Amino acid sequence: xxxxxxxxxxxxxxxxxxxxxxxxxxxxxxxxxxxxxxxxxxxxxxxxxxxxxxxxxxxxxxxxxxxxxxxxxxxxxxxxxxxxxxxxxxxxxxxxxxxxxxxxxxxxxxxxxxxxxxxxxxxxxxxxxxxxxxxxxxxxxxxxxxxxxxxxxxxxxxxxxxxxxxxxxxxxxxxxxxxxxxxxxxxxxxxxxxxxxxxxxxxxxxxxxxxxxxxxxxxxxxxxxxxxxxxxxxxxxxxxxxxxxxxxxxxxxxxxxxxxxxxxxxxxxxxxxxxxxxxxxxxxxxxxxxxxxxxxxxxxxxxxxxxxxxxxxxxxxxxxxxxxxxxxxxxxxxxxxxxxxxxxxxxxxxxxxxxxxxxxxxxxxxxxxxxxxxxxxxxxxxxxxxxxxxxxxxxxxxxxxxxxxxxxxxx
Amino acid sequence: xxxxxxxxxxxxxxxxxxxxxxxxxxxxxxxxxxxxxxxxxxxxxxxxxxxxxxxxxxxxxxxxxxxxxxxxxxxxxxxxxxxxxxxxxxxxxxxxxxxxxxxxxxxxxxxxxxxxxxxxxxxxxxxxxxxxxxxxxxxxxxxxxxxxxxxxxxxxxxxxxxxxxxxxxxxxxxxxxxxxxxxxxxxxxxxxxxxxxxxxxxxxxxxxxxxxxxxxxxxx
Ligand SMILES: Nc1ncnc2c1ncn2[C@@H]1O[C@H](COP(=O)(O)OP(=O)(O)O)[C@@H](O)[C@H]1O
Ligand SMILES: [Mg+2]
Numbered sequence: 001x002x003x004x005x006x007x008x009x010x011x012x013x014x015x016x017x018x019x020x021x022x023x024x025x026x027x028x029x030x031x032x033x034x035x036x037x038x039x040x041x042x043x044x045x046x047x048x049x050x051x052x053x054x055x056x057x058x059x060x061x062x063x064x065x066x067x068x069x070x071x072x073x074x075x076x077x078x079x080x081x082x083x084x085x086x087x088x089x090x091x092x093x094x095x096x097x098x099x100x101x102x103x104x105x106x107x108x109x110x111x112x113x114x115x116x117x118x119x120x121x122x123x124x125x126x127x128x129x130x131x132x133x134x135x136x137x138x139x140x141x142x143x144x145x146x147x148x149x150x151x152x153x154x155x156x157x158x159x160x161x162x163x164x165x166x167x168x169x170x171x172x173x174x175x176x177x178x179x180x181x182x183x184x185x186x187x188x189x190x191x192x193x194x195x196x197x198x199x200x201x202x203x204x205x206x207x208x209x210x211x212x213x214x215x216x217x218x219x220x221x222x223x224x225x226x227x228x229x230x231x232x233x234x235x236x237x238x239x240x241x242x243x244x245x246x247x248x249x250x251x252x253x254x255x256x257x258x259x260x261x262x263x264x265x266x267x268x269x270x271x272x273x274x275x276x277x278x279x280x281x282x283x284x285x286x287x288x289x290x291x292x293x294x295x296x297x298x299x300x301x302x303x304x305x306x307x308x309x310x311x312x313x314x315x316x317x318x319x320x321x322x323x324x325x326x327x328x329x330x331x332x333x334x335x336x337x338x339x340x341x342x343x344x345x346x347x348x349x350x351x352x353x354x355x356x357x358x359x360x361x362x363x364x365x366x367x368x369x370x371x372x373x374x375x376x377x378x379x380x381x382x383x384x385x386x387x388x389x390x391x392x393x394x395x396x397x398x399x400x401x402x403x404x405x406x407x408x409x410x411x
Numbered sequence: 412x413x414x415x416x417x418x419x420x421x422x423x424x425x426x427x428x429x430x431x432x433x434x435x436x437x438x439x440x441x442x443x444x445x446x447x448x449x450x451x452x453x454x455x456x457x458x459x460x461x462x463x464x465x466x467x468x469x470x471x472x473x474x475x476x477x478x479x480x481x482x483x484x485x486x487x488x489x490x491x492x493x494x495x496x497x498x499x500x501x502x503x504x505x506x507x508x509x510x511x512x513x514x515x516x517x518x519x520x521x522x523x524x525x526x527x528x529x530x531x532x533x534x535x536x537x538x539x540x541x542x543x544x545x546x547x548x549x550x551x552x553x554x555x556x557x558x559x560x561x562x563x564x565x566x567x568x569x570x571x572x573x574x575x576x577x578x579x580x581x582x583x584x585x586x587x588x589x590x591x592x593x594x595x596x597x598x599x600x601x602x603x604x605x606x607x608x609x610x611x612x613x614x615x616x617x618x619x620x621x622x623x624x625x626x627x628x629x630x631x
Contacts, residue, residue, distance in 0.1 A: 067533060069529070090536065090537050092535075093534065098530065098533035098534065100529070101526075102524070103530075104526040104527055105527070106531070106545060106549075107527065107549060107624055107625075108549055108624045108625075109624075121536065121540075150623070151624075
């Protein structure tokens with residue numbers, strides 16, 4: 001009867017939210033190792049919660065207690081208020097997607113059948129399961145031609161995508177991911193991360209993602225939980241807050257040295273834009289000189305007929321006559337005016353000898369120019385907002401790093 | 412004797428029906444032990460995986476049996492199974508095949524990568540279904556490698572049975588030796604070797620059909 005009760009609980013859960021609650025959970029292994037120590041953690045529905053921490057801090061153990069591959073020694077884990085201990089393990093697991101580092105694909109089954117694993121276990125008919133598997137392959141960005149291959153015929157990144165597709169096959173509300181992208185090279189890893197963010201925007205699963213990589217945690221997590229060795233929770237926060245206000249030295253150290261710069265990824269580029277610092281590419285040089293003089297600047301952004309940026313021109317030492325198009329165009333960088341981060345704006349400024357960043361709209365058309373003075377002001381404000389932090393010496397070092405726009409402008 | 416040729420083709424022609432029935436007898440006595448051994452090794456091997464403590468004693472006993480001289484075993488068995496009976500050969504050969512196949516089954520199941528087994532658990536397989544549809548299929552290449560060894564050695568060992576009156580093609584060796592007549596000996600050797608090569612080829616072909624995923628892995 002436990003099976004039936006479990007299935008009913010699972011059905012009820014998919015209709016509601018999918019909160020996972022760790023309620024004072026401790027795991028003590030047979031040899032006495034305490035892998036997880038009195039963990040209290042609420043994993044909210046529809047979000048990515050990242051468990052991050054050094055190797056051996058109990059991330060995998062915590063994750064596996066959710067689908068009962070490991071049973072807790074003390075405390076309870078609740079799925080929407082239902083103690084997982086009351087659910088028959090195989091039934092519980094069929095309702096929870098699981099992705100691991102080596103993908104764990106079945107080597108003797110074709111890709112399509114690998115993806116259809118859980119639907120088969122749930123007793124779907126073969127046609128329906130395979131159709132569903134094909135949909136998912138497409139969804140995770142894999143060519144349908146790969147469906148009839150065997151896992152060894154795929155690259156590591158492709159195998160990982162199959163692993164994600166397999167976990168999603170029966171449309172489970174909850175997804176557990178244990179360092180799923182750690183074994184692939186950095187470029188592929190970034191692709192997979194972007195793909196996961198895109199998928200999550202469509203699917204809104206409750207995802208628990210384990211990693212030892214703080215950059216990955218900050219990139220993917222709606223919330224980040226930092227664990228320390230011994231299995232205790234050091235801090236849970238959204239990434240921005242965590243970068244701004246690490247709870248203690250352990251978290252600060254774990255976040256790493258360029259914490260200040262990385263924080264800027266979460267600050268929107270809310271910069272005043274100047275509209276008078278651009279010049280059309282088909283203008284006369286004399287017009288450019290006039291514009292520069294009236295704005296008292298020595299750089300102008302060149303814009304083509306479609307409104308797209310083409311480069312910067314220096315207005316010092318201009319020839320007396322000719323077209324702007326004939327001048328030497330210098331490199332530039334852009335950031336998105338809606339949704340771009342302060343970090344992307346700073347990055348754009350660092351690419352240009354002018355030290356200014358060109359703002360573009362979603363179509364790539366120039367919306368204005370952010371000057372280095374405005375960039376400096378914005379970064380200084382971020383630094384001031386974080387100044388409530390406990391370590392003033394470090395704060396000083398961080399803000400020095402955080403205003404490179406001016407330095408670059410001189411170059 | 413000196414001018415006796417290595418092969419007298421006319422002898423082969425005259426004795427062909429007899430050679431054929433020896434060959435058939437040889438095949439039966441070589442193949443049945445492997446089939447029986449496989450049927451016994453599967454449950455025993457799986458039990459040894461499930462209860463690790465079973466493994467060492469099982470393999471120990473099998474190795475002792477394996478070390479017994481085959482002729483001695485045949486002779487000991489005569490009172491039980493009878494002189495010149497197939498069973499006198501098949502029973503000991505089954506034990507020899509077991510000594511190869513039990514470790515093969517255990518190694519085969521051990522060849523399933525831990526992450527594959529764990530992801531099967533995490534997907535929600537129950538133990539029996541996991542064994543049947545994940546672990547055993549992945550064990551097939553290793554088990555088949557054991558079956559190849561067991562088959563070839565079984566084919567060669569059958570000949571010894573000729574000394575107790577039932578040795579398939581082995582009879583030709585005794586016959587030729589007793590009469591100082593090389594033709595049957597040569598025919599026997601050639602046929603035993605051909606049989607071994609054919610059986611091995613058949614098993615390789617079976618492996619390709621059964622495990623396309625593993626053939627391709629080796630090629631890659
Ligand atoms: N089966 C086990 N028996 C004993 N100790 C274990 C076992 N599994 C993990 N541990 C120990 O528990 C701690 C946490 O392990 P784990 O959860 O795998 O950490 P993480 O995934 O964060 O690297 C480590 O010290 C590890 O050595
Ligand atoms: Mg781990």
